[in-house]
Amino acid sequence: MSHVVVVGAGQAGASLVAKLRQVGFDGKITLIGGEKVPPYQRPPLSKAYLLGEMAQERLYLRPEEFYADNNIFLRLGTWVREVDPAAKTITFSDGEQIAYDELALTIGAVPRKLPAAIGGDLEGVFAVRDLTDADAMAPAFTAGKRVLIIGGGYIGLEAAAVASKLGLEVTLVEMADRILQRVAAAETSDYFRALHMEHGVTIREGVGLDCLLGQNHVTGARLTDGTEIEIDFAVVGVGIAPATILAETAHIKVGNGIETDAHGRTSDPHIWAAGDCASCLFHGERIRLESVGNAIDQAETVARNIAGEDIPYVPKPWFWSDQYDCKLQIAGLNSGYTDVYVRKGDAAGVQSHWYYKGDQLLAVDAMNDPRNYMIGKRLIEAGRSPDPALVTDPATDMKALLKP
Secondary structure (H helix, E strand, O other), X not given: OOEEEEEOOOHHHHHHHHHHHHOOOOOEEEEEOOOOOOOEOOHHHHOOOOOOOOOHHHHEOOOOHHHHHOOEEEEOOOOEEEEEOOOOEEEEOOOOEEEOOEEEEOOOEEEOOOOHHHOOOOEOEEEOOOHHHHHHHHHHOOOOOEEEEXXXXXXXXXXXXXXXXXXXXXXXXXXXXXXXXXXXXXXXXXXXXXXXXXXXXXEEEOOOEEEEEOOOEOOEEEEOOOXXXXXOEEEEOOOEEEOOHHHHHOOOOEEOEEEOOOOOEOOOOOEEEOOOOEEEEEOOXXXXXXXXXXXXXXXXXXXXXXOOOOOOOOOOOEEEEEEOOEEEEEEEXXXXXXXXXXXXXXXXOOEEEEEEEOXXXXXXXXXXXXXXXXHHHHHHHXXXXXXXXXXXXXXXXXXXXXXX
């Protein structure tokens, strides 16, 4: 009987094993996770869960009995130390070995940490990646506390929004010239800067962290402009890195993530990868997508191919972020854009930003504008690029742009 082993019990791993059973795979399946809880959603950790609006059980992607009911051996609270492609075995941290016929790596990514030399190991310094992180920092999110958010990407901004809603005094520092500089246009940065300032968040752009201050527990921070501020705790949101050590030590090809072909296979024919840890080809370029949508779609494609189908994975990039009462939805990838066109909605705070490279539509950022998000998404997937003058004209019937 064929044995498929999946290492990494996050969104991608859970999607992969469920799809294997759905498409009729009747061999043995083992899903391995380092945490002691069943696979769960991560996006709510920095939003609803941290706000206390979602119980832990509601985070679970499926009831725990689903795995037993579908003859999926769920092995939690254990870590894989080594993969041996020649022997087709994996070794756990306690030395136990199991064999596989096909192995899928869905091991996600790890948050980048601050160096200990600048106070990164002080108590009261938190990252936002898993349930343990969220549970550790939740008690600190108390009205009146002073928090420093380090990093002005989406994770940092979401944490700042939660802290502000709970009545904390929030300062956010971003070393780049503007928040969201790596991932969005200046127009989107301007939108979210104004939103956070309306909610009392102090945003310092072009200013980095020199060091955190304190003996055992963080008590303050010195910024790169010499400013010192007093804080009660800090949240670090300076990005994530793909988890590739298992692949590297197994001599599997790694670049920005574990490199996969169009079907999700790595450089070893019996090892696959999906989710945040994996890179794939998109329009001739190798990319890595950090999103729930990609984790699900890529993992399900891998499952179907393990089960004997021959389906190439076609990425359909889409992302979202919730901050205060604003829902940001993003379709496409804006890499290489030359122009951004703004379409304002009828209500305050409703607008969309349309990214073009010359005449080609690349991506759309939609703030509280789900209708134009869906229109933009469908246009991008169809390879169609409407005239920007039509996009920005309030009189344009946007739905009509979808007609042949």
